[in-house]
Amino acid sequence: MGEKILLKGNEAIAIAAVRCGCDGYFGYPITPQSEILETLSEMNPEKDTGMIVLQAESEVAAINMLYGGAGCGKKVMTSSSSPGISLMTEGISYIAGAELPCVIVDVMRGGPGLGTIQPAQSDYFQITKGGGHGDYRTIVLAPASVQEMNDFVDLSFDLAFKYKTPVVILTDGVIGQMMEKVELSPVKPRWTDEEIVKLHGDWASTGKTSDRKRNIITSLDLDPHRQEVFNMKLQSKYREIERSEVRCETMLCEDAEYLVIAYGLSARVSQKAMELAREEGIKVGLIRPVTLFPYPYGVIEKAVPHVKSILTVEMSAGQMVEDVALAVKGKAPLYFHGRTGGMLPSPEDILALIKSIAEGTYNPGDFSGHNKLWL
Amino acid sequence: MNISDIIKPENKVYGKSGLLLDKEMHYCPGCSHGTIHKIIAETIDELDIQEQVIGVSPVGCAVLAYDYIDIDWQEAAHGRAPALATAIKRLYPEKYVFTYQGDGDLASIGTGEIIHTCNRGDSVTIIFVNNAIYGMTGGQMAPTTLEGMKTATTPQGRSHITSGFPMKITEMIALLPGVVYATRQSVDTPAAERKAKRSMIKAFKSQQLKKGTSFIEIVSTCNSGWKMTPVEANIWMRENMFPVFPPGDIKDETGF
Numbered sequence: 001m002g003e004k005i006l007l008k009g010n011e012a013i014a015i016a017a018v019r020c021g022c023d024g025y026f027g028y029p030i031t032p033q034s035e036i037l038e039t040l041s042e043m044n045p046e047k048d049t050g051m052i053v054l055q056a057e058s059e060v061a062a063i064n065m066l067y068g069g070a071g072c073g074k075k076v077m078t079s080s081s082s083p084g085i086s087l088m089t090e091g092i093s094y095i096a097g098a099e100l101p102c103v104i105v106d107v108m109r110g111g112p113g114l115g116t117i118q119p120a121q122s123d124y125f126q127i128t129k130g131g132g133h134g135d136y137r138t139i140v141l142a143p144a145s146v147q148e149m150n151d152f153v154d155l156s157f158d159l160a161f162k163y164k165t166p167v168v169i170l171t172d173g174v175i176g177q178m179m180e181k182v183e184l185s186p187v188k189p190r191w192t193d194e195e196i197v198k199l200h201g202d203w204a205s206t207g208k209t210s211d212r213k214r215n216i217i218t219s220l221d222l223d224p225h226r227q228e229v230f231n232m233k234l235q236s237k238y239r240e241i242e243r244s245e246v247r248c249e250t251m252l253c254e255d256a257e258y259l260v261i262a263y264g265l266s267a268r269v270s271q272k273a274m275e276l277a278r279e280e281g282i283k284v285g286l287i288r289p290v291t292l293f294p295y296p297y298g299v300i301e302k303a304v305p306h307v308k309s310i311l312t313v314e315m316s317a318g319q320m321v322e323d324v325a326l327a328v329k330g331k332a333p334l335y336f337h338g339r340t341g342g343m344l345p346s347p348e349d350i351l352a353l354i355k356s357i358a359e360g361t362y363n364p365g366d367f368s369g370h371n372k373l374w375l
Numbered sequence: 376m377n378i379s380d381i382i383k384p385e386n387k388v389y390g391k392s393g394l395l396l397d398k399e400m401h402y403c404p405g406c407s408h409g410t411i412h413k414i415i416a417e418t419i420d421e422l423d424i425q426e427q428v429i430g431v432s433p434v435g436c437a438v439l440a441y442d443y444i445d446i447d448w449q450e451a452a453h454g455r456a457p458a459l460a461t462a463i464k465r466l467y468p469e470k471y472v473f474t475y476q477g478d479g480d481l482a483s484i485g486t487g488e489i490i491h492t493c494n495r496g497d498s499v500t501i502i503f504v505n506n507a508i509y510g511m512t513g514g515q516m517a518p519t520t521l522e523g524m525k526t527a528t529t530p531q532g533r534s535h536i537t538s539g540f541p542m543k544i545t546e547m548i549a550l551l552p553g554v555v556y557a558t559r560q561s562v563d564t565p566a567a568e569r570k571a572k573r574s575m576i577k578a579f580k581s582q583q584l585k586k587g588t589s590f591i592e593i594v595s596t597c598n599s600g601w602k603m604t605p606v607e608a609n610i611w612m613r614e615n616m617f618p619v620f621p622p623g624d625i626k627d628e629t630g631f
Contacts (some may be wrong), residue, residue, distance in 0.1 A: 021455070024462060058487060060458075061454070061455070061461075062454035064459055067452070068431070068459030068460065068462035094452050098450075205428050205468075207426045207428065207447055207449070207470060208425060214446055216448045217448070217449040218450035275476040
């Protein structure tokens with residue numbers, strides 16, 4: 001067992017970055033994730049590991065610093081919250097188009113616009129469907145605990161370099177701010193410059209040596225035929241990610257008659273509702289997608305024939321539920337419960353919803369937030 | 376000395392830099408970019424730093440600069456080259472890092488990035504090609520377009536009442552303590568080209584000092600965008616651009 005300490009989710013992200021051998025963090029303050037930049041600044045890792053921590057002049061600059069750093073074969077990372085992620089989205093498209101590895105943390109808050117500083121899950125479409133211009137995807141991991149905030153940083157770097165693609169840790173203001181016990185990741189040394197040349201010298205800007213052709217990091221190809229070939233290569237990479245990287249947690253699904261599907265904080269709340277329902281003899285199971293791209297359509301599809309109905313819980317007006325609907329294919333009634341604007345779902349509300357569905361008394365107007373028999 | 380002596384290798388006094396690739400350039404005949412590329416290649420050659428250089432190309436006519444000089448390159452989003460350069464330099468402090476940017480890229484969409492990179496004093500070299508017009512998109516107004524100058528988006532001539540004044544970004548940059556060298560040059564004559572190359576060498580060498588950013592503006596022609604012959608464009612530049620953007624050093628704290 002490693003060392004266990006009490007940490008905020010945002011602090012866990014920062015500490016994990018240093019421990020997993022990150023080379024550079026470039027960020028801009030925005031609530032509710034400023035503790036990531038603050039914790040890293042306090043840690044001042046440059047003196048220990050040589051990791052660079054820099055406060056950029058904007059989110060736009062920060063994501064382009066990621067492009068520059070990732071283009072050098074270095075492990076680089078940024079974090080922001082929803083409005084800042086919107087500003088970064090152009091840069092994420094360029095990074096995907098240039099096939100560069102990097103890690104981006106989105107600690108979601110409510111929108112649209114300046115919205116609120118309170119937590120939300122309303123960036124789901126933006127993050128999981130590409131978000132910027134052009135046909136691209138990012139790998140998206142959704143932690144549901146402070147432990148996973150810690151664990152997913154190293155995992156994200158592994159996936160980012162394996163597939164040369166940006167990886168997004170999609171979380172929210174509650175998980176960023178809440179404190180839980182965390183077992184820290186083992187310490188990995190940063191790659192030396194020699195190791196980077198060995199590992200990534202076939203594509204990264206490390207300085208052109210006489211033994212290789214020059215490396216060019218770009219997302220541009222003006223020839224339509226080559227550009228289409230490149231797009232097909234990108235798509236086959238995404239199909240490979242869909243085949244190999246689906247991560248999903250299922251709880252008590254074996255005998256479940258009612259299935260709840262939720263990710264991140266909504267899954268934590270739904271888990272409590274499931275426990276309360278089980279105490280009352282209602283057989284509820286939970287599917288928690290851990291990767292939102294690739295999405296665990298197959299896991300849901302397999303569960304559908306065994307349940308009476310399905311409830312999706314989100315902190316949005318209905319985003320992930322569209323992916324659930326794709327997996328359910330109309331083969332079972334699909335209900336949606338969403339809270340927005342910084343409001344959170346409660347275990348009691350979810351329990352009451354499940355009971356009304358089980359008893360055939362469901363009326364969407366009886367519950368707070370957004371409620372709908374989706375499909 | 377007869378012709379057979381003259382062509383002996385030991386009598387060679389000048390040749391194309393080996394770093395300048397043989398790929399046919401996409402630039403219009405008469406454009407200044409080709410000459411500026413040559414100066415950069417010669418600078419890297421003479422300082423013998425090919426293995427330590429990383430260039431950052433812009434969006435604009437020079438977006439394909441990476442096709443012409445035999446070094447590692449990164450192609451940035453429009454205006455963001457200085458942000459890339461900051462990260463590259465922070466992660467590889469011993470490398471020589473430069474950006475190559477036009478007036479639309481650097482002085483319009485990229486003002487935030489250029490000012491903050493220079494204000495942080497990152498020891499990178501910024502090469503700013505100012506031809507007072509958007510070349511690649513077909514000749515629209517740039518921040519450096521002169522008053523009265525006709526472009527596709529100022530067909531009556533630029534007026535400061537509607538479109539502001541020609542922006543003297545190099546003078547603005549020179550005010551920042553993070554900048555160690557700021558100069559304005561041109562490449563319209565062999566003499567000017569030699570002077571510009573001396574400035575280029577100084578700008579790159581200043582990176583060794585780790586004392587701040589070096590910024591080199593090159594007042595250039597865009598004869599296609601200006602709708603002139605190359606010769607006319609050079610004359611027009613000297614008569615009209617130089618009074619607003621006078622060549623010469625604005626700040627030099629290199630001590631070289």
